Amino acid sequence: MKRIFSVVPVLLLLATPWSGRAQGTFMTKTGRVSFLSTTILEDIEARNNAAAAVFDLNTGQLALVIPVKEFVFKRSLMQEHFNENYMESDKYPKATFTGRFTGADAATLGWAGSHEVQVEGELTLHGVSHHVKVPGALELKNGQLLASAVFNVAPADYNIEVPLLVRENIAKIVSIRVALSCDVVAGSGPKPTRSSPLK
Amino acid sequence: MQLPCYTLFSLLGLTAAGLAWAPAARAQTDLLHQLEREVAEPAKREVVAATFKGTRIINSQSVETPGAGTLAFLIQHRFGTLNSGAYQFFGLDQAVLRLGLEYGLTNRLTLGLGRSSQDKTFDGFVKFRALQQATGVQPLPVSVTLLASSSLTTLKFNETPDRSLTSRVSYAYQALIARKFNENLSVQLMPTLIHRNYVATAAEQNDVYALGGALRQKLTKRLALTADYYYLLPGPTARAFRNALGLGVDIETGGHVFQLHVTNSRGMTETFFVPQTQGNFFSGDLYFGFTVARSFTVSPQL
Known part of the structure; x- marks a missing residue:
């Protein structure tokens, strides 16, 4: 029994170099970003399927560009107001994030399953940048890098003005959901494999 | 050192x-x-949105239409003239009202219905966004919306036999041509033809041609000044009636737009305000009025 305990770590150590080192750059132009504002009076939801993202697994860096005008609302008038008055999309057409993820690296990402990561960097919305740190998840599956994160943003922090009359209709904290399926960029490194040392 | x-x-x-x-x-x-x-992407085509705040400017309709699946409910109100004196409480004792519904069948095509208390008139219209101002690939400098409306007065005339149905109908045809010059300034031109099946006097023509102009200048993100004007082309109507002029403000409160204005026209549909405006704007024949629009989402976009 005792021997098994010592064998497992050794096996792990041996296995690590053989497991697929997830390398290279992954990218998407059709990432999904949605947000939800919930108040007693109403729920406001909008979806965007045109977010672009790039992940560099070698360095742990990532960047995200969201075209603000691509958000679709249930109500067309709301969508117009969102672009015209709240986000001022003509002036600030893109929301961006640039930063790095920690908690998983090129080696561990090769293992099957979802990996919890911490994402840290600059979020720029409505022309205002803030340093943010949010939890996320990364998974390599069928040659794709799946990334997801759910985090909160306070519109007031980004100088997004809410008129008095609808102040009760729009949440102080808006929940943002990001789901990206990135494909490997050709020539950015060996194709990652899915082998796991524990299999 | x-x-x-x-x-x-x-x-x-x-x-x-x-x-x-x-x-x-x-x-x-x-x-x-x-x-x-x-x-x-190299200069992606982008349609210019929100040329005007609402589907109305003051008297005129704007190039805007409710989005697909959106039903707009309009309450349009005109009080009496401001120069009618304290006895009439400066016009507030009298009012004409138009209730309207506008439904966006698609993002381009809208059907509308309305009922004005003036001459007990029903009106219906079809509005089609033929062209939309765009930037990028295949840019377009202007938006063009075509409007055809008809109105039917249900007033009882003291005539025996009473007036026939066809004699009660008038039509309006407009090409609304608008350009949003920048975030704040939008301008609209409106060549207009009004056809009335029946007119009482020779001074009123069956066909009246006019050219309208309107503008919107934003002052702040949610407050804008508006103006619209109709020039009647020379003829008997132009001699007997006045050109309709309106000045107003648009206040956006988030959910809806309040439009407050003064105009020398009492009627709120094209067949009234283009050929039948009588007030003299500059001697105080000013009707204070407002338009409130509330949008209901019938079929959500998501």
């Missing part, structure tokens, strides 16, 4: 630290730039 040793060292240290940090920071922005380069 002699720098103390420790200053030199600390400078060196700072430089070294700076050098060590720089690549990481640069790599991050490089990644973002690389991504932005990847996604930057």
Whole structure:
């Protein structure tokens, strides 16, 4: 029994170099970003399927560009107001994030399953940048890098003005959901494999 | 000039630290730039939105239509003239009202229905966004919306036999041509034809031609000044009636738009305000009025 305990770590150590080192750059132009504002009076939801993202697994860096005008609302008038008055999309057409993820690296990402990561960097919305740190998840599956994160943003922090009359209709904290399926960029490194040392 | 040793060292240290940090920071922005380069489509076509706040400017309809699946409910109100004196409470004792519904069948095609208390008139219209101002690939300098409306008065005339149905109907045809010059300024031109099946006097023509102009100038994000004007082309109507002029403000409260205005026209549909305006704007024949629009989403976009 005792021997098994010592064998497992050794096996792990041996296995690590053989497991697929997830390398290279992954990218998407059709990432999904949605947000939800919930108040007693109403729920406001909008979806965007045109977010672009790039992940560099070698360095742990990532960047995200969201075209603000691509958000679709249930109500067309709301969508117009969102672009015209709240986000001022003509002036600030893109929301961006640039930063790095920690908690998983090129080696561990090769293992099957979802990996919890911490994402840290600059979020720029409505022309205002803030340093943010949010939890996320990364998974390599069928040659794709799946990334997801759910985090909160306070519109007031980004100088997004809410008129008095609808102040009760729009949440102080808006929940943002990001789901990206990135494909490997050709020539950015060996194709990652899915082998796991524990299999 | 002699720098103390420790200053030199600390400078060196700072430089070294700076050098060590720089690549990481640069790599991050490089990644973002690389991504932005990847996604930057050469001058993507973008339709110019929100040329006007609502589907109405003051008297005129704007190039805007409710989006697909949106039903707009309009309450339009005109009080009496401001110069009617204290006895009439400066016009507030009298009012004409138009209730309207506008439904966006698609993002381009809208059907509307309305009922004005003036002459007990029903009206219906079809509005089609033929062209939309756009930037990028295949740019378009203007938006063009075509409007055809008809109205039917159900007033009881003291005539025996009473007037026939066809004699009660009038038509209006407009091409609304608008350009949003910048975030704040939008201008609209409106060549107009009014056809009335029946007119009582020779001074009123069956066909009246007019050219309208309107503008919107934003003052703040949610407040705008508006104006619209109709020039009647020379003829008996132009001699007997006045050109309709309106000045107003648009106040956006988030959910809906309040439009407050003064105009020399009492009627709120094209067949009234284009050929039948009688008030003299500059001698105080001003009707104070407002338009409130409330949008209901019948079929959501999501």
